[in-house]
Amino acid sequence: MDKDKRSGLVQSIQRAFKIIEFMASGPREVTLTSITSALGMHVATVHRILATLISLGLVEQVPGSKKYRLGMKAIELGIAALSQIDLREEAAPYLRRLMESTGETANLVVLDRDEVVYIDKVQSSASLGMFVKIGKRAPIYCTGVGKVLTSEMPEDEVKAILLKSGMERLTQNTICSVSDFLEELKKTRERGYALDNEECEPGARCVAAPLRDHTGRIIAAISVSGPSVRFTDARLPELIRQTIEVAAEISRRMGYRGKEISGVNDPKAKLHKLAQVSGE
Incomplete structure (x- = not known):
């Protein structure tokens, strides 16, 4: 038989x-x-x-x-x-795995008009961690998730959001120029992820990657966030790799069957891109 x-x-x-x-x-x-x-x-x-x-x-x-x-x-x-797919339900186990593998808070975020909204999270158990409240809203121009969620929007729409929200300087690293932000979006498209390098809160860094639906459209973003003392330049490539890989898995659950993001499995490429970001 x-x-x-x-x-x-x-x-x-x-x-x-x-x-x-x-x-x-x-x-x-x-x-x-x-x-x-x-x-x-x-x-x-x-x-x-x-x-x-x-x-x-x-x-x-x-x-x-x-x-x-x-x-x-x-x-x-x-x-x-x-x-019948529910984004939060599908993403939940992957967010938990991302938090457990990195030890950092993992977030699920969507765009709502001119702001990002945190719709789910798995909180890190680290003594020094980032606390993000579900339902929290934040600007697009100073957050990694904001950069990801607007990275493929038409330029005129991005400019309209920035005109409405303004670009208040929140830290010494905050991007306050429309042209500089558009350049940052270009880099985000090219490398497949975004960073918040103490641009929203002093002492806090974040790595974000896009979630796509079956059409390839960016529908949400996930991120890991934590204190800069743990998000060192030496550690960032591994955090980037893990975030991108989990984002790709969730995207597949949402029906996405497109190409993988380039550079994910190439440590040299990631380090080169990170060096470019760190030096800007």
């Missing part, structure tokens, strides 16, 4: 799912031959499963050709699944 039969799994459903998964991850339209070659299934088996999937609306044959593509029912199911 094979393993699938012993475990009670239905092999035909497994095969059907593999075909759907292949169609979702490959070219928009596929042929019978490409499916059989990629999955190692017999032509007759694939043809029979495709006929069933077509009858259910999960797959459709392209009119006037021998190619197949996902049907409207598959799209409907995907949209239904995405609509």
Whole structure:
């Protein structure tokens, strides 16, 4: 008796799912031959499963050709699944893991008009830590999460937010120039994360990374925050790596299937980028 039969799994459903998964991850339209070659299934088996999937609306044959593509029912199911995802619920275990692996407070933040709002957190147990209240609001221009959340917004929209909120100097490191902030957003887009280098509160630093939905749009940000005495230049590359990796995992939970952020697994690249930031 094979393993699938012993475990009670239905092999035909497994095969059907593999075909759907292949169609979702490959070219928009596929042929019978490409499916059989990629999955190692017999032509007759694939043809029979495709006929069933077509009858259910999960797959459709392209009119006037021998190619197949996902049907409207598959799209409907995907949209239904995405609509049932709750950001806070999905992010919660990852925030806790980020806090436990770094020992620093982990935050979940969204943009609300011209401010960022902290909608969830896992507090660090360190004796000297950053306390962030859920529901707290902060400006975009002096927070790592603010930089991340506005990094891909049209420039005129960013300028409108800054015009409305102003750019009050909160510390000696606060960015108070629109042009300097726009340059900071450019760097954030390029490296895939943002830093708050004592720009909002003296003695506090933060690393932030974006969360994306199934369309690739930035819908939220996560961050780790803590005192500068622990967020040393020597430690920042590891905090950056952990934050980016957790953000990527949450994004996958939210349906994102885009490319990984460059530089995540390249310590030299991270150190070079960090050196650039520290020297500015």
